[in-house]
Amino acid sequence: MSPLIVLVGPMGVGKSTVGQLLAERLGVGYRDTDDDIVAGEGRTIADIFVDDGESAFRAIEKRAVRTALTEHDGILALGGGAILDADTRALLAGERVVYLSMDVEEAVKRTGLNAARPLLAVNPRRQWRELMEARRHLYEEAATAVVPTDGRTPEEVTEAALDALELKEA
Ligand SMILES: Nc1ncnc2c1ncn2[C@@H]1O[C@H](COP(=O)(O)OP(=O)(O)OP(=O)(O)O)[C@@H](O)[C@H]1O
Numbered sequence: 001m002s003p004l005i006v007l008v009g010p011m012g013v014g015k016s017t018v019g020q021l022l023a024e025r026l027g028v029g030y031r032d033t034d035d036d037i038v039a040g041e042g043r044t045i046a047d048i049f050v051d052d053g054e055s056a057f058r059a060i061e062k063r064a065v066r067t068a069l070t071e072h073d074g075i076l077a078l079g080g081g082a083i084l085d086a087d088t089r090a091l092l093a094g095e096r097v098v099y100l101s102m103d104v105e106e107a108v109k110r111t112g113l114n115a116a117r118p119l120l121a122v123n124p125r126r127q128w129r130e131l132m133e134a135r136r137h138l139y140e141e142a143a144t145a146v147v148p149t150d151g152r153t154p155e156e157v158t159e160a161a162l163d164a165l166e167l168k169e170a
């Protein structure tokens with residue numbers, strides 16, 4: 001089993017929002033590896049970062065992504081940093097991957113100063129830019145289609161993704 005679409009992109013770009021719309025439009029299920037991690041660990045992602053550190057979180061995330069890629073046949077959203085793992089990127093090579101992109105101002109609007117996003121807790125604008133410098137090329141390399149989300153409603157992003165993939169609705 002393999003997902004119909006894998007969504008990648010930075011925190012707050014709309015993976016959950018658009019992922020659920022895509023799932024409705026295509027008549028399939030929606031799954032999110034961040035949610036799988038929270039359910040499996042019984043604690044929030046922020047708590048995992050604080051208690052065990054980022055590298056422990058990445059190890060948990062890598063397992064969660066591998067499991068979801070083999071178990072789920074609908075829309076799968078990956079955590080924003082999952083793309084950093086080389087083994088995960090190798091697994092994505094065989095998948096239909098949509099990279100949802102946005103610019104920094106849109107990112108600040110959508111994520112704000114939300115403490116639930118530990119990587120953006122201090123100086124979100126600068127941290128977002130730094131994260132994207134390290135990740136943009138990884139998202140782009142993994143992507144079957146890049147769908148910009150700036151100035152688009154979630155419905156418009158959903159439509160653009162369906163068009164880009166030439167997927168027909170259920
Ligand atoms: N196209 C859009 N235009 C404007 N706001 C949007 C759009 N897509 C999502 N949002 C809003 O941006 C915020 C983040 O969206 P969402 O939670 O779907 O992103 P995400 O990529 O799943 O983030 P996370 O990193 O938390 O998983 C939400 O408040 C959502 O309503």
Ligand SMILES: O=C(O)C1=C[C@@H](O)[C@@H](O)[C@H](O)C1
Binds near residue numbers: 011034078117
């Ligand atoms: O961009 C990241 O590194 C992260 C994104 C979120 O989806 C979560 O997986 C976590 O907050 C880390």
Ligand SMILES: [Mg+2]
Binds near residue numbers: 032034
């Ligand atoms: Mg989400």
